[in-house]
Amino acid sequence: MKRNSRLSAVLHALMHMAEREAPMTSDDLALCLDTNAVVVRRTMAGLREAGIVQSGRGHGGGWHFARPLADISLLDIYNALGEPIVFQIGPATEMPGCVVEQSVNRVIGEALKDAEAMLMARFAGTTLADLAADFRVAAKRCRADTG
């Protein structure tokens, strides 16, 4: 199975938007992400419904933020994407009849639940402004190295 890269992809797109003033079209972003404009629209649709970004049609249209970067957490993004499944590993049966299997599912399920809670807390505590700042530091360091 392919891994779900929508969270990374949409963050990548949003960071490019953050570096610009004018709205970016789906084609612009598709070029940045090395993918297709329809994939961009499909992914961004959830963010629009969540009030994170807005889209405009026609000339001068495209995607732009609906609120400040510091007011958008990675958890907001994750939720807007439909809370994609975090773990690739999981139980064989959701509601097993076998009591042995129930016991195994409980132990593994709790471990996964705790790990997921930790991840979500981390997402909740990171904003797009943090991400943008992290990028600017890295970009500066990169320029210093090559210059």
Place this chain on the structure above:
Amino acid sequence: MKRNSRLSAVLHALMHMAEREAPMTSDDLALCLDTNAVVVRRTMAGLREAGIVQSGRGHGGGWHFARPLADISLLDIYNALGEPIVFQIGPATEMPGCVVEQSVNRVIGEALKDAEAMLMARFAGTTLADLAADFRVAAKRCRADTG
């Protein structure tokens, strides 16, 4: 994509084995797991190579433990299965050229790495004996409820 249920499945199988004295055949286990004997052999093969279980052919053959349950951690099992990929979410590109994408990958990647480390620590601290004890408590409670 289907989720990888090998860890849960093999733990389910091992718990059934733990409840028995004699070796269990792949067909026995396949019946317990509601799957195919070949799937059982394929999955158990890694555990055999890791010295966790042993298999015997012919009459009286089948699967049995190679060492005490208390000496086998869930991490041992996880490793024996070939360390299956934990997360379904992940980066779009492993080694991106775009510095923006690199920055996003770093932030998300570290969050996932920490969550995975926490999960592995939990697996390392749980043995099959713990799992079996957990099951016996649950089974006892179940009998008390219904009786």
Place this chain on the structure above:
DNA sequence: TTTTCATGTAACAATAATAGTTACGAATCG
């Protein structure tokens, strides 16, 4: 020794999720 039982393994099919593509409709701006 022959038969039966059981694992070992390769090869292929079935299932399911993600991502990419094509096509066309709808809205907006000049």
Place this chain on the structure above:
DNA sequence: CGATTCGTAACTATTATTGTTACATGAAAA
């Protein structure tokens, strides 16, 4: 009106997991 851009449905491609068939190998029982 016409160019641009989003919105969306439908289909294809790719890939991982799981299930199935077939046959070889080894070990114990008859």
